[in-house]
Amino acid sequence: MTDHVITVRLPDAVFDPIHQIAEARAQPIEQVVLEQLRSVLSIPLPDLPLDEESELIAFKFLSDDVLRNIAREQMPKRDQDRMQVLMGRNNFGTITPEEYEELSQFVERGQRLMLRKAWAAGVLMERGYTITSQDMAADNE
DSSP states (O other): OOOOOOOOOOOHHHHHHHHHHHHHHTOOHHHHHHHHHHHHHTOOOOSOOHHHHHHHHHGGGSOHHHHHHHHTOOOOHHHHHHHHHHHHHHHHTOOOHHHHHHHHHHHHHHHHHHHHHHHHHHHHHHTTOOOOGGGGSOTTO
């Protein structure tokens, strides 16, 4: 296999997380960049809209702290409460078409949130961290 040398200017937002990973692993930055590129190119993603796919791919370049924050994200309490009300109405057959649409949007947001949390946890595990259910909970829980 032939190696090719390229020069790329990286903004701080890209370089800093790579530098942190390299320092944490005591590896050369070039090795981390190569590993990250290989990793991104081999990501088996489900069939997702382009914006969601791009967002998940970008997770590979985020710092550990940012990924931990994403893994702890929660739907706001007021949205959780409203979703519960709508689910109850749906179960009892008393939901209006407008409420059903609102419930569908909450479910879609919840699924996207869970995918983000799982993906962030997966990237952290690839970096050698152990992730527990407590790591996925909000700080105040």
